[in-house]
Amino acid sequence: MLDLLLTQFVLLWAVIDPVGSVPVFLSQTKGMTAVQQRRIAFKAVFISAITLVFFLMAGQLLLEAMEVPLPAFQVAGGLVLLLFALTMIFGESKPEQEMALKDENLWDKAVYPLAIPSIASPGAMLAIVLLTDNNRFGLVQQAITAGIMLSVLLITLLLLLMANPIQRLIGNAGAAIVSRVMGLILASVAMNELLSGIHSYFTQLQG
Numbered sequence: 290m291l292d293l294l295l296t297q298f299v300l301l302w303a304v305i306d307p308v309g310s311v312p313v314f315l316s317q318t319k320g321m322t323a324v325q326q327r328r329i330a331f332k333a334v335f336i337s338a339i340t341l342v343f344f345l346m347a348g349q350l351l352l353e354a355m356e357v358p359l360p361a362f363q364v365a366g367g368l369v370l371l372l373f374a375l376t377m378i379f380g381e382s383k384p385e386q387e388m389a390l391k392d393e394n395l396w397d398k399a400v401y402p403l404a405i406p407s408i409a410s411p412g413a414m415l416a417i418v419l420l421t422d423n424n425r426f427g428l429v430q431q432a433i434t435a436g437i438m439l440s441v442l443l444i445t446l447l448l449l450l451m452a453n454p455i456q457r458l459i460g461n462a463g464a465a466i467v468s469r470v471m472g473l474i475l476a477s478v479a480m481n482e483l484l485s486g487i488h489s490y491f492t493q494l495q496g
Contacts, residue, residue, distance in 0.1 A: 293430075296478070297420055297437050303475040304373070304412040305337075307445035309468040311452045312461050313407045317398040318452075329399045330449035336404035338442050341417050345435055348418035359424055360490035366419050367483030373412040374479055377472025408445055412475070419482060 314333075318326045352362055417438060421431045448455060459467075 294433065294437065297434055298441070299474055300416055300420070300478045301413070301438050301441045303471040303478070304370070304410055304416045305408055305441050305445060306377075306410070306468055306471055307408075307441065307448045308455075308459075309464055309471075310403070310407050310445060311448055311455050312464050314403060314449050314452050315456055317403055326452070327450060329403070330446060330452075332399035333403040333408060334442050334446040334449070336400055337409040337445075338439065340405060340409040341413060341438055341442075342435070344414045345417045345421050345431070345438070348414070349421070349423055352418075358490075358493075359422060360486045360493060363419065363422075363482055363486030363489065365486075366415050367479050367481075367486055369415055370412055370479035371476055371483060373410075374472045374476035377475065378469050408442070 314326075314330065318329055321329070352359075417434070420426070420434045423431075426434070
């Protein structure tokens with residue numbers, strides 16, 4: 290049980306990437322007052338939480354409505370997560386990609402690019418659906434996963450509120466290194482989902 294909790298925490302940490310969101314947050318709130326920065330931090334994390342909770346609750350229902358079999362989604366999800374991880378490892382790091390996304394309206398920056406796609410990334414949306422699959426996990430396990438997700442978002446909020454001292458400590462290069470290490474961990478988790486989905490698919494065919 291402890292191994293499962295640790296795996297889920299590491300996976301959600303990798304796809305949400307709280308440390309990688311710090312440079313993005315600073316780039317989008319440059320020149321703002323401390324009060325404005327705090328408001329944007331709270332709003333961005335709140336929007337991210339609402340988005341991910343929606344995928345947690347309705348993601349699988351949408352798949353079932355479209356009659357997409359779970360193994361197929363698991364394979365596709367593992368593949369997409371793997372590609373997402375590879376962009377974290379070999380492409381531009383998360384801070385480098387998303388710091389370039391600008392928006393004229395100060396408050397809209399809490400939504401884009403900070404909440405989506407920086408915190409509630411496509412990888413995070415996909416991961417939360419995979420981690421709360423009704424066919425593999427009961428309500429208690431899903432509730433625990435939701436708690437882990439919310440704890441990662443809470444850590445993200447705390448890091449955003451302490452963004453300025455963190456930035457001075459690790460710099461953009463440090464955040465980029467953390468993002469790439471998380472990408473490597475995410476790649477291994479994605480491969481596990483991919484191989485598990487393939488195994489389940491062929492097992493169903495033989496059954």
